[in-house]
Amino acid sequence: MHSPATEPDSAARYAAACYPADRFGLIHRNAVLAAGYTDNDLRASLRRREIERVHRGVFVVRAERTRLERHRLVALASGRAVRGDGVGAGDLGPGESGAVESGAGKPEVEESGAAVSGVEESGPKARAALSHQSAAAVHGLEMLSPTLTRVHSTTVSGAGFRTATHHRHVAALSDDELVEVDGVLITSIERTAVDIACGAQTFAQALAVVDSALRLGADRDVMTKMLAGKRRGVGLARRALHHADGRSENPGESWSRAQMIEAGLPAARLQHTFRDVDGEHVARTDFDWGGRLVGEFDGKVKYAKLLKPGEDATEVVVREKRREDELRAMGIMVVRWTWDDLRAGRVAALIRRWLVKLALIVEPASA
DSSP states (O other): OOOTTTSOOHHHHHHHHTSOOOTTOOEEHHHHHHTTOOHHHHHHHHHTTSEEEEETTEEEEOOOOOHHHHHHHHHHHHHHTTTTSSOSSOOSOTTOTTOOOOSOSOOSEEOSSOOOSTTOOSSTTTSOEEOHHHHHHHHTOOOSSOOOSSEEEEESSSOOEEOSSEEEEEOOOOGGGEEEETTEEEEOHHHHHHHHHHTOSSHHHHHHHHHHHHHTTOOHHHHHHHTSSOOTTHHHHHHHHHHOOTTOOSHHHHHHHHHHHHTTOOOOEEEEEEEOTTOOEEEEEEEEETTTEEEEEOOHHHHHHHOOTTOOHHHHHHHHHHHHHHHHHTTOEEEEEOHHHHHHTOHHHHHHHHHHHTTSSOOOOOO
């Protein structure tokens, strides 16, 4: 928690907000200087904690951000360094407060050649593209427990390396696997999901990112072709793609399905709408089996998305309880689970118990 002496007041925030910023909210030093401000202004804003540095010569106004939102800004700042938009024309100098992200640092792994900072490369095809978790952050792909300590990029040639803040991959990239976002070259949504799924540590992580890609409109056939060849982790990624379903609305639901799949449970119907005898909407549920058992993942993010204008969290809980009562009145059993249940691996056992109780499956005979 910041002390009152260092926490920016509203006037200071307003001053920082007057700095020119691009559509992502990135404040580039060159643009600031061109607007008549000075390096001393930026230094003062850093000291007052009005802004923070996300890349050499690039800043943002301080605000509450998720880890993924923050990584997106760092990645975009690194990616835009390729164009020289306010980057590469010098920084405020070493030792300034607020330094958060830069491309400096001795490589931990140097695959070939000399390591370079950021995602800079020469030539349209040879230029490195943001990839993996960094491309996912730009695309808006949701991931399960992602590691966001490094900006990831991929290039078809040159040096691969890894520092404390950057990871350069060297791999084949076709033109149709690349897209531009406001001049920042990134891997396509399909290639991004495939790269992350192949590098995932668990089936649940692979499934979550592929579910999210399909939810955002990725082409399943394109991903299938990308996974046709040999590469590390391809088996896990193929399995995830086989089971992937864009109707899973968040990583928690994907993780739930992963546990069900690995436990051999019958596939649930996803996002089904239940109506009463008069045809009135009762509920749209996460999972259901035969219209008799409903499964609901309860996550804080989910409840936040359910908030209507003027509502608080308590009202959402009351509304959800009323919805559950209506389902029970229709003879439907409702079971719920949380992140803690997923982390403890309890979800499949919970569902199996109710599937057996409702005679939706037969419990295997004990040996």
